[in-house]
Amino acid sequence: MPVKLPRNATVLKNMLAARLAQAVPKCPPLGASLGTNAGGGSHLTLTQAGKTRTVYVPAELKDEVQASILEHKRLKCLMREMTLLQLALIQTHCKRRKLRNGRT
Numbered sequence: 556m557p558v559k560l561p562r563n564a565t566v567l568k569n570m571l572a573a574r575l576a577q578a579v580p581k582c583p584p585l586g587a588s589l590g591t592n593a594g595g596g597s598h599l600t601l602t603q604a605g606k607t608r609t610v611y612v613p614a615e616l617k618d619e620v621q622a623s624i625l626e627h628k629r630l631k632c633l634m635r636e637m638t639l640l641q642l643a644l645i646q647t648h649c650k651r652r653k654l655r656n657g658r659t
Contacts, residue, residue, distance in 0.1 A: 564647050571640045578633050585623035 587601035589612065597612040599620060612620050 564644060564651060567640055567644045567647065571637060571644065574633055574637045574640065578630060578637070585620065586627045587624060589617070589621055589624055 585599075585601070587599050590598050590600065592598060596614065597617050597620075599610045599612050601608055601610070
């Protein structure tokens with residue numbers, strides 16, 4: 556469902572700045588998925604150069620890899636929000652310019 560964005564440019568700029576501050580990664584992001592094997596091990600599936608690749612993940616690294624995948628998802632969501640905010644800022648700029656030119 557679409558998010559209702561404010562029309563005020565100052566509020567949009569402040570929201571964008573807040574999202575930029577949140578975009579600092581806590582750990583290296585990893586765009587992949589983590590699966591489990593029948594024997595209790597794990598495997599990581601990712602895409603490299605247009606090809607799908609599966610890599611075995613030792614049990615002691617599973618938590619670290621899972622944190623990296625979640626961080627990637629969090630950053631993707633933030634980038635989507637920042638894109639929407641930037642587009643709204645561009646759209647309100649045109650309206651503000653028309654209003655400003657009409658007043659003077």
